[in-house]
Amino acid sequence: MKFGTKALHAGISPDPSTGAIMTPIFQTSTYVQEAPGVHKGYEYARTQNPTRNVLEHNLAALENGKFGRCFSSGMSATETVLKILKPGDEVISTSDLYGGSYRLFTKVFSKFGIKFIFVDMKDSSNVEKVITDKSKLIWIETPTNPMMKIIDIKEIAEIGRLRNIITAVDNTFASPYLQNPLDLGADVVMHSVTKFIAGHSDVVMGFLGTNDPSLDEDFGFIQKSSGAIPGPQDCFLTLRGIKTLHVRMQRHCENGEVVANYLRNHPNVEKVFWPGFEDHPNHEVAKKQMKGFGGMISFIQKEDTLEQAKETLSRFKIFSLAESLGGVESLVGHPASMTHASVPKEQRLKVGLKDSLIRLSVGIEDVVDLINDLEGALR
Template identity: 80%
Template structure:
């Protein structure tokens, strides 16, 4: 079954009681049992909900995962992975990762005795050099947010397997339409479902997928015990959004390519970060492990100041200034003060994330209108 067909049908059956083609919203907190312990697979909605079960199976199919779990947010999915570790364990992370992940790792979990080391994963040797006998997890983000760094998932997975460390990949920027980390050797795939998978800026949700039954069992126990689960209404909305994921991603990629090339040729733009350029670092890796280059783009203007960046951000009319990404509408953001404000400035600058960097989430609008908005904002 190919991707578009899986998006519409995988894990989804008509409701057996009515024949409804759309999965019902099971808005219930509990389930009646025939006798103590005798039930239809559902006892309490924190543990399981039929709407959520269908969604979990659907996203798992898109990631070629045997198991899938949905969570209340991408961050609750991320913290579930870290909760499988113990004090004294070490994690090696992508250097320029999402600011929320950095905050969770350094401000929450480090106080419980888990060590996080941030390295430039564009060169797998840096990961090999940083591993110790206490390293239990390699946390990969590719393409990275917002520098669009490309990391070789297959190479990192081989290193993790060699040293007995699990490899988890944040696949949010690519979506399962463009990249499947489990097929490349990763143990765990994570999504902020909020972004491309849901795709309509109306849901907060996270997902974890794996082919390892023991890992999935751990995730299920934490999901049940901690209770960071999505409600059935949100699961319904995501199921509806997924049905057009392949169509939306095609348009995101088409528009992204045009916008990236427009910016690269613009006289007022100095640098453009987009993995589809042949001179983008690790472009050959992107071509190997991705089926397209997506609609996420960052750029720096020639007048490289925060004042100029702010002036440009205020002038956008069609691109909405807002956090998040991956929705059908185009968004523009300022990572230094928005998504990555929790990272100390010196660390941001070291990773190339300057105060003047602007990030675009290119939507599915008519491309001529997007280009016109960029032209008037950057001029």
């Protein structure tokens, strides 16, 4: 079954009681049992919900995984992976990653005796250099947020496999349409479903997928025990959003390519970060493991100052200044003060994240209007 067909049909069947083609919203907290322990597969909504179960099966299919679990946010999905660790364990993470992940790692889980080592994973050998007998998890984000660095998932997953280290990939920027980490050897794939998967800026949700039954059992136990689950209404909205994921992603990629090339040729722009450029670091890796280069772009202007960046941000009319990404509408953000404000400045500068960097999430509007908006903002 091809991706577009899976997006509409995988794991989804008409409601057996009514024939409804859309999965119903099961807005209930509990389920009646015929006798203690005798029920229809559902006991309590924190543990199971039919709407959520359909979504989990659908998302697992899109990532070519056997198992899937949905959570109340991308961060709750991320912390579920960390909760399988114990004090003394070490995590090797890419050094350029979402600010919320960095905050969760360094401000929350480091207090519980888990050590985080941040390395530039553009070169896979940097991972091997820091592995010890305490290394239990490799955390990859590719393309990275916001520098669009490309990491070779297959190479690093093989390093992890040989050393019995779990490899997890934050696949949010690519979506399952562009990249499938489980196919490349990763043990776990994570999504902030909030972004491209749901796609309409009206849901907050996270997802974990795997082919490992033991890992899925761990994730399910934590999901039930910690209770960070999405509600059925959000699951319904996400199922609806997924039905157009392949169409939306095609448009994000098309518009992204036009915008990236426009910016690269603009006299007021110094540097554009987009994996589709042939001279982008690890472009060949991106071509190998991605089906397209997406609509996420970062850039720095020739007047490389925070003041100029703020002035430019104030001029946008169609691109909305807002946190998040991946919705149908175009967004513009200032990572240093928004998504990555929790990352110390010295750490930001190490990965190239200047205060002047601007990040775009290119939506699905008519691209000529987006170009006109950029022209006005960069004048």
